[in-house]
Amino acid sequence: MQAADELRDAVEAYLDSLPLTPELGSLEEALRYSLDSGGKRVRPVLCLAVAEANGASVEDALPAAAALELVHTFSLVHDDLPALDDDDERRGRPSAHVAFGEGVALLSGDALLSEAYRLALTYDRTDLARHLVEATIGMIAGQYRDITGDTAELEEIHRLKTGRLFVAAVRMGLDVARVPDSDRAAWMAFGEDVGLLFQVVDDLLDAEASTATLGKTAGKDSRQGKSTYVSLLGAQRTRELAQELRAEALAALDGLGTRAARLSALADFVVLRKF
Amino acid sequence: MQAADELRDAVEAYLDSLPLTPELGSLEEALRYSLDSGGKRVRPVLCLAVAEANGASVEDALPAAAALELVHTFSLVHDDLPALDDDDERRGRPSAHVAFGEGVALLSGDALLSEAYRLALTYDRTDLARHLVEATIGMIAGQYRDITGDTAELEEIHRLKTGRLFVAAVRMGLDVARVPDSDRAAWMAFGEDVGLLFQVVDDLLDAEASTATLGKTAGKDSRQGKSTYVSLLGAQRTRELAQELRAEALAALDGLGTRAARLSALADFVVLRKF
Numbered sequence: 174m175q176a177a178d179e180l181r182d183a184v185e186a187y188l189d190s191l192p193l194t195p196e197l198g199s200l201e202e203a204l205r206y207s208l209d210s211g212g213k214r215v216r217p218v219l220c221l222a223v224a225e226a227n228g229a230s231v232e233d234a235l236p237a238a239a240a241l242e243l244v245h246t247f248s249l250v251h252d253d254l255p256a257l258d259d260d261d262e263r264r265g266r267p268s269a270h271v272a273f274g275e276g277v278a279l280l281s282g283d284a285l286l287s288e289a290y291r292l293a294l295t296y297d298r299t300d301l302a303r304h305l306v307e308a309t310i311g312m313i314a315g316q317y318r319d320i321t322g323d324t325a326e327l328e329e330i331h332r333l334k335t336g337r338l339f340v341a342a343v344r345m346g347l348d349v350a351r352v353p354d355s356d357r358a359a360w361m362a363f364g365e366d367v368g369l370l371f372q373v374v375d376d377l378l379d380a381e382a383s384t385a386t387l388g389k390t391a392g393k394d395s396r397q398g399k400s401t402y403v404s405l406l407g408a409q410r411t412r413e414l415a416q417e418l419r420a421e422a423l424a425a426l427d428g429l430g431t432r433a434a435r436l437s438a439l440a441d442f443v444v445l446r447k448f
Numbered sequence: 449m450q451a452a453d454e455l456r457d458a459v460e461a462y463l464d465s466l467p468l469t470p471e472l473g474s475l476e477e478a479l480r481y482s483l484d485s486g487g488k489r490v491r492p493v494l495c496l497a498v499a500e501a502n503g504a505s506v507e508d509a510l511p512a513a514a515a516l517e518l519v520h521t522f523s524l525v526h527d528d529l530p531a532l533d534d535d536d537e538r539r540g541r542p543s544a545h546v547a548f549g550e551g552v553a554l555l556s557g558d559a560l561l562s563e564a565y566r567l568a569l570t571y572d573r574t575d576l577a578r579h580l581v582e583a584t585i586g587m588i589a590g591q592y593r594d595i596t597g598d599t600a601e602l603e604e605i606h607r608l609k610t611g612r613l614f615v616a617a618v619r620m621g622l623d624v625a626r627v628p629d630s631d632r633a634a635w636m637a638f639g640e641d642v643g644l645l646f647q648v649v650d651d652l653l654d655a656e657a658s659t660a661t662l663g664k665t666a667g668k669d670s671r672q673g674k675s676t677y678v679s680l681l682g683a684q685r686t687r688e689l690a691q692e693l694r695a696e697a698l699a700a701l702d703g704l705g706t707r708a709a710r711l712s713a714l715a716d717f718v719v720l721r722k723f
Contacts, residue, residue, distance in 0.1 A: 194582075196589040196608065199596075251558060256529070256550035275531035276595050279554070283526060283561070284588045290565050291581045294574050302577060306566045307469075313559045314471040320551050321474075333471065 184217045187235045203273045203281035210264045216241040216342040223346030236292045237345040243289035250282035301348045308341035331372040339368030366422035373415045376401040459492045462510045478548045478556035491516040491617040498621030511567045512620040518564035525557035583616030606647040614643030641697035648690045651676040
């Protein structure tokens with residue numbers, strides 16, 4: 174299996190040369206701006222790694238992996254809008270609506286989502302696109318719960334808002350490799366754990382990092398009254414939770430033998446992002 | 449073939465009882481509010497009529513027809529937002545963002561689009577969803593050109609913003625009936641004509657009707673500096689253009705024999721909407 178950094182390079186190269194629908198015209202600039210973000214590409218890397226571990230080629234999995242990144246990017250562009258999180262900065266640069274205006278940012282998000290489905294539909298079967306749709310709807314439902322603010326639902330919000338796209342990354346990797354349903358349970362459990370782990374680490378980063386190193390407005394979640402793992406559990410307990418989830422993710426991989434063993438590096442790719 | 453009004457009733461009944469993804473929770477209210485609009489359902493009726501004229505059952509075509517209406521509704525919800533057309537009224541009622549707030553309206557549009565793809569993917573093949581994606585991207589590209597305001601491109605804007613979804617309605621009706629590519633040209637030409645006809649009639653309505661009868665803010669297009677057929681050609685010439693397009697649409701049907709003859713009623717369903 175290729176290392177996570179190699180898979181990330183493959184994602185970057187694919188996204189860089191990905192043709193978008195020509196009719197978008199100069200709207201394409203806004204899509205490229207948001208896609209060309211310097212993000213870690215965690216979801217597509219996860220998809221590629223799972224597909225490769227199950228015998229598919231990275232090349233076959235790249236459209237699915239890119240589709241996941243486009244859905245993720247769509248969600249960031251819309252969530253940053255003044256009507257939602259009102260965040261002027263994203264990954265150290267002006268948010269899309271600051272750079273292009275609200276109307277163009279809104280349309281660029283709509284176009285990113287549609288381009289994602291276009292990519293998922295380049296496969297000659299419906300399973301990949303169906304799984305992407307289900308995850309996207311779950312993600313939107315999570316954002317809705319987040320802005321309507323029921324703090325008792327924190328884990329449910331994260332399971333939807335962040336977790337569903339991680340689970341879809343694993344599932345679509347399995348789809349590309351045509352892994353039968355009966356062989357999927359451990360992989361799906363790994364996806365659930367990694368998704369939750371990612372969110373817990375994200376909360377820690379938001380609470381602890383400065384705006385400069387984080388590349389987005391730090392401490393914003395708590396100032397907006399959004400509850401986070403850190404605000405509910407405290408930083409120390411949240412750090413322990415991250416370690417527990419990492420162990421759980423690795424345990425999920427244990428039953429899958431050597432072809433999955435090196436996927437454990439992915440758990441660290443997630444948990445060790447910034448510290 | 450069933451009359452257009454009967455097909456419209458079938459669409460209404462299907463939409464009324466359509467289960468949405470349960471995880472949406474109370475966000476479903478905002479989707480239902482915008483879907484339950486009293487619109488004429490022109491696009492889904494067109495899809496059903498084309499499918500039925502080519503030997504498919506209305507029942508088989510209803511998910512595709514509903515998917516088209518959901519994409520159309522998504523576009524209305526987002527276009528009405530303050531960041532785009534800033535329209536407070538839609539079909540005689542408060543727009544979604546007035547009724548639910550901007551954030552919820554934005555998310556409800558995202559969810560409508562994703563639910564549309566979910567419906568298009570209930571078919572066991574990718575053609576319907578692919579055609580819906582292509583039309584949606586074209587529609588978004590048209591709205592982008594509309595807000596960036598190059599008046600020289602009026603026909604191109606309408607071909608994208610309105611026409612693409614009409615063409616998709618015809619194409620998806622043909623998909624449901626599994627009409628081979630070689631037999632599609634006249635149907636597609638009919639779709640192009642009806643889409644343009646619809647937009648021309650829409651411009652006439654916007655220029656001539658009062659806000660009360662139109663159910664949205666009348667005369668808004670010209671006040672926003674958007675060029676329309678009426679502002680470019682004058683009302684009289686635009687009315688003649690509508691009649692010419694109607695004749696062209698009917699001519700496109702001529703070569704298709706008796707099974708298409710009754711589709712001509714659809715051209716009148718479009719052109720005679722309000723006068």
